[in-house]
Amino acid sequence: MTPAKTSDRRPPRPAGATRAIRYRIGVHRLQAHLFEVVMQLPSPSERQVLSLPVWIPGSYLVREFSQHLQHLTATQGSQGIPVLQLDKHRWQVLAEPGRPLSLRYEVYAFDASVRTAFLDSTRGFFNPTSLCLRAVGHEDLPHEIELSTERVPTDWQVATALSPLQTDLKGFGSYRATGYDELADNPVELGPFWSTDFEACGVPHRFIVSGAGGWFDGERLVEDTRRICEEQIRFWHGEEPPPFDRYVFMLHASGEGYGGLEHRQSTALICARTDLPALSTDPATSDMGKATRGKPTEGYTTLLGLISHEYFHTWNVKRLRPAEFRRCDYDAENYTELLWFFEGFTSYYDDLLLRRAGLIDDPTYLRLLSKTVNQVLQTPGRHVQSVAQASFDAWVKYYRMGENTANATVSYYTKGSLVALCLDLTLRAEGRTSLDEVMRALWQRTGGGPMREADLAQVLRKLSGRNFVDELSRWVHGTEELPVLDLLQRHGVQVHQEPAPLAQQLGLRVTETDGILVKQVLRGGAAEAAGLAAGDEWLAIELPAARRGVPPEAWRVRKLDEVRLLRGRRQRVIALVSRDRRLLRCPIDWPQAETVVRLAVADGPRASAWLDR
Incomplete structure (x- = not known):
């Protein structure tokens, strides 16, 4: 404005x-x-x-x-x-x-x-x-x-x-x-920010960017944002006007920040400066800003997903919201079991609507979805806590992450988005409706206001012709695996299994900025069995003789890839770690190879029936 x-x-x-x-x-x-x-x-x-x-x-x-x-x-x-x-x-x-x-x-x-x-x-x-x-x-x-x-x-x-x-x-x-x-x-x-105005479906929008230099392509950022806004307004209302008469995007570009917070008529965003789209520097192009724009970078795609996520919240959490949030209590925690719906379903639609707006292609969308699937599968806490419990415990677990977080809880963002995916693909397979229709029907049922899980259950039953209580019980309130991969294959997506990164195979999460620092030890992995702990600095490895007549070896290591290289075919290595300045020897029995998921389109028409609408 x-x-x-x-x-x-x-x-x-x-x-x-x-x-x-x-x-x-x-x-x-x-x-x-x-x-x-x-x-x-x-x-x-x-x-x-x-x-x-x-x-x-x-x-x-x-x-x-x-x-x-x-x-x-x-x-x-x-x-x-x-x-x-x-x-x-x-x-x-x-x-x-x-x-x-x-x-x-x-x-x-x-x-x-x-x-x-x-x-x-x-x-x-x-x-x-x-x-x-x-x-x-x-x-x-x-x-x-x-x-x-x-x-x-x-x-x-x-x-x-x-x-x-x-x-x-x-x-x-x-x-x-x-x-x-x-x-x-x-x-x-x-x-002293950069600012411009645009309209989306007739509604005035303003986009401001602080902290950026004159090299970024503001025209591209705003045009892509307009396409996101129009896609989402039409998703919810067709040709009808949205429930707001103005909207402001406030983006701060920083050295390496990332995040967003939704509001009813605005959003505050942070991104890394390198994630902004850059003007062309091609000397053959006389007008820098008018050069042919290529495929968005990974960082810019992440920024567009953030913009899409926070804008979708304009409906899903700021208006359509948990009944417990009918009016916020600013003096204490406000509990709900529904963050899997409000954050998870928003996380499902943020990238999907980028695909529908033509801002990313099918391979890019499936790469982003593969990342989400792998994040959930690599979280042992999914067997400990349901996504409904994770929603309720957000105040003490999700926002207070520590070395045991991955073992004790599951993200209501990532698993919630996969619950949305499973509901959508199940509804589409049965041929009577889709999650898109469910979301719009929920908006109509509640008048764009507070809702309970019972409202979702009743809308699902009305539109699909059957009861979804069992699915909600198992997927939302239980801890069993979601049928994600099976459902994707039924909708024209091929599932490839590829070798997992070494850290995941060992059951570790590490940083390798200045040597190998253990951040988390995952439940049930080889690293836990070896006795490694969060905070350990992995300094070196000891290796038994590779063959007769060759002495044992010991090597200083600074990257996990060096461990992979030096191990060769040995089935056991000794990790030398520093813990509280004491040197410890942790024997690691090398685990069987683990895999991660990579998704690709196998049947274009079947996949498009879901991805297009």
Whole structure:
């Protein structure tokens, strides 16, 4: 959305605006990474409680944003009022009821993720859940924020999907939300970013990119994004309009970051700069930006998948959402067993809709799907925890990954996407409907609102003509293997088995940046049997004599491929590892060769019947 221009005449405020809660947000000390917030509460309660959220919807971890809040003071008129801290994220002010209350505080902002707030000399970014105290009992009043230009670099601009009240040409000024929930769901980007507008199915969209150089191909990025948006709007609504009248993409290009967080009318994204599409440097091309564009790089394909994923969330989780999320509780964890549906099904459609939009071809799509299949098959935790349990435990397991994560849990993203695949291919094989139709019917059934698993079960039964309770029980609430490969073969996809990487064969996950460092030891593998542990530094190997008359050998190793080469045909090697600075000898009995899956089209027409629609 293009910011509204400042006029000499202030537009009339909407009815009830005089009772709005207002925040003035500005830079306090740029180099110290400090925002300053002044909050005005028009009619406080006698014992007014103020609270800062402990988490942000869409990222299921208590992050304790209040740790960065400091120097909180309160006044009514010119009189200071004591502020009593009640607990880690709540404060109480003994205010005179009905008399305007002012609060002033600072927030340290130096987290470059999409979840919190960031401020330095190059850019600013914040989610209101990190900066804006919630006035308990007044959440449904209109909320306004004013973005101040004081101490802000002159080349900075503003991007947000909030509704503008009065802003200048760069976007600084005042914005309005209907309540705290809407305010909390609208991040703000500040800085000298690249920006352009486009339409998708008649809806205005804005795309801004911060942190990139002038070498990236913005025209290609926006054109590809437009195709994603139009494919998804038509997926959900055909020729009808979507449930939003504007949308903003906020992408920050960094050295090596990656991630995204969905919102109702916007998304915040991070990618590596090298993932952006680059302008052609072919000297034979007179107009750099108009060169023939080749196949997207792997990094750019990943970025398009991220854009597709977060945009699909505009429907699937921000509107069609778990009944437990009907209204978020910002003070504590919000539990649901349905993240396998909202994140997993979104993960199924993000790449599939890239394929349908013509942005990737069949081999690329099947390569991405092969990666997901292998990730699940290489996770021992799939035998320990169901994907419904993984959804419920996201607060303590998925977002708190450690050396035992792969053995104890399964990703509701990856396995959830395979549950979606199995449902889709099963429905298509039976010939009465597809998961596409199920998703649209769910939208209609719930009015684009909260849903329960029972709603999915009933829609499946209505459209397919049979009960899917058994499949949901086994695939979602059980731990048995999914029939992924069999179903793919029935839809024209050939399954190839190829040798697994050495780390997977040994039951290890390692980093090889500066030698071999063991990150995870997988349950039931050769490395576990040998006694290797997370944190071990694998220094060398000892090898028995290869043949009579040849002495045993010992070699320093820095890569697993060196272990493979030096082993030859020996069935046992001794790994010399450093653990807590002690040298240990771990005998590894070489395992039988494991395989990974590679998918390819075997029957084009059968595969296209699924991939095309």
